Amino acid sequence: MNSFTLLSSFMQKGRGRMPTEIFTPTAEEMDARIARYDELTPMSTTDDLDWVPQDAWEIFFARKIMAVILEDTKSPFGNRAPIIGANGTTMFISIMPPGQGPCLHDHNETYETFMVLQGSIEYRVGDPIEHKRVLNQWDVFSCPPGVYREFNNVGDGDAVQLTILTGPIERDDVTMPHSVKERVTSEYGAKVADAFGEIMPFDPPSAQEKV
Secondary structure, eight states: OOHHHHHHHHHHHTTTSSOSSOOOOOHHHHHTTOOOGGGOOBOTHHHHTTTSOHHHHHHHSOSEEEEEEEOSSOOTTOSOOSEEOOSSEEEEEEEEOTTOOOOOBEESSSEEEEEEEESOEEEEETTTTOEEEEEOTTOEEEEOTTOOEEEEEOSSSOEEEEEEEESSSOOOOEEBOHHHHHHHHHHHOHHHHHHHHHHSOBOOOOHHHHO
């Protein structure tokens, strides 16, 4: 029995929402809701884009992303996680070497909450960037929908970050500014830019970019 089938059974007992009656899951159902760090694997999106140059990949994503919880829906973070379905919650762990981090992007419908587990990470918001804040271990930044944000490891060693997405179960809500498309097309070609645009669409040029 796969984890999604187990989830369905689990939720049926809970009547598809927070249970009105307390129940005890089976041992198998409990195990389907556990993720062990040493068993996490890179997100499946890496398999789909294994032909993309590593430097191009690292414009869009942290060098290593390991999904912990995913919804059973289309997601930029793939479809492989030890826990499937948690009432609209997505969770993953990112590892970034010094100087690395993903480009500006926006989650249009969901909150993206970051906790620094190791190192120092600078969070930047706006397009063009207007505000920057450096967070250290255990610090948290909760970014609301509709805000362009990016982050970068500004420490001397690897930075580790826990990310939690909350909101509608649908996760296909990530977009990027048009300036990112122009940069990637210039450096790596239209094929690479279009491949990432299939995962996270590029927004139309802003009024400033059109001038």
